[in-house]
Amino acid sequence: MKPRVQVKVSDLTRYLMCPRLVYFGAKEHHEGMAKGKERGFIESILLKELAFNLHKFYGERKEEDSEPEPESESETKTEEERAKRIIEDIVDGVERIYKEELKGVEKDYFEEVKEDFIRNLSMSTNMENDEWLEKVRTENELFELENAYGYEREHAMFSEKLSMSGSVDKLIRTEEEVIPCMIKTGKCPEYSVWKSDRVQLAAYAMLIEEELGFETTVKRGFVEYIRNAEFRETQIRRRDRALALQILKRVKRIKGGVFPDKGGNAPCDKCVFAERCETRKTLLSTLFGK
Numbered sequence: 570m571k572p573r574v575q576v577k578v579s580d581l582t583r584y585l586m587c588p589r590l591v592y593f594g595a596k597e598h599h600e601g602m603a604k605g606k607e608r609g610f611i612e613s614i615l616l617k618e619l620a621f622n623l624h625k626f627y628g629e630r631k632e633e634d635s636e637p638e639p640e641s642e643s644e645t646k647t648e649e650e651r652a653k654r655i656i657e658d659i660v661d662g663v664e665r666i667y668k669e670e671l672k673g674v675e676k677d678y679f680e681e682v683k684e685d686f687i688r689n690l691s692m693s694t695n696m697e698n699d700e701w702l703e704k705v706r707t708e709n710e711l712f713e714l715e716n717a718y719g720y721e722r723e724h725a726m727f728s729e730k731l732s733m734s735g736s737v738d739k740l741i742r743t744e745e746e747v748i749p750c751m752i753k754t755g756k757c758p759e760y761s762v763w764k765s766d767r768v769q770l771a772a773y774a775m776l777i778e779e780e781l782g783f784e785t786t787v788k789r790g791f792v793e794y795i796r797n798a799e800f801r802e803t804q805i806r807r808r809d810r811a812l813a814l815q816i817l818k819r820v821k822r823i824k825g826g827v828f829p830d831k832g833g834n835a836p837c838d839k840c841v842f843a844e845r846c847e848t849r850k851t852l853l854s855t856l857f858g859k
């Protein structure tokens with residue numbers, strides 16, 4: 570019997586960037602660091618870890634709220650130092666947590682990126698210049714939910730029926746609902762969430778429902794755009810589910826060996842498969858005059 574094609578939720582978002590990324594990704598394992606993109610990769614990991622620990626900033630604000638003393642210059646300075654200490658504390662554990670992903674990174678290089686990251690973030694947490702820390706410490710529904718119910722980190726799921734697996738960054742369970750949350754380290758849209766994030770959340774929703782049984786309906790999710798400290802809620806709509814299923818089918822075909830057309834906004838200039846993609850295109854043109 571032919572083995573069933575296994576799809577990861579991340580394949581669906583990759584498909585939306587460019588279907589050919591799914592094709593080449595299935596043939597060549599290219600997770601992790603692309604050459605020349607090490608700094609960005611490490612920074613993304615550091616940002617992600619920060620997002621898993623935002624309660625440390627938020628908890629601090631709650632304590633401060635109970636002592637409404639006026640802020641002097643030295644108090645503001647202490648506040649900045651405290652924020653810097655929290656950041657240092659969070660990034661200190663990163664090397665151990667992401668041991669596999671950071672394999673091959675020189676210790677000195679990692680330390681250099683880490684120090685730059687702390688410096689830049691500490692500068693941006695100077696509240697006169699930037700609102701990052703202020704936004705992180707402002708009450709919002711996601712923090713309220715995390716405070717009240719906690720969350721399960723990187724909850725892994727697999728559905729035999731869908732032949733799909735995925736690991737959602739945070740999973741919050743309240744008495745009434747189950748809420749998936751994703752951490753994104755890239756650009757934040759002006760409003761709402763990106764289409765690819767909606768599709769990804771819909772895919773997680775279907776995996777959660779498979780795992781917990783048909784009575785469970787995941788109605789909403791959150792996307793944390795950590796770079797901008799924006800925490801966006803989004804409803805998981807029928808059309809998002811339908812699109813996720815449609816892409817799932819296409820991804821299965823591609824992983825089964827069908828070479829797809831390139832995506833409309835394919836990021837070819839920074840693609841690790843650019844050379845192979847060009848060779849494949851030339852080969853097809855020679856064979857079929859395409």
Ligand code: SF4
Nearest residue numbers: 587589831837840846
């Ligand atoms: S080079 Fe462009 S078309 Fe080819 S896989 Fe990469 S992004 Fe897609």
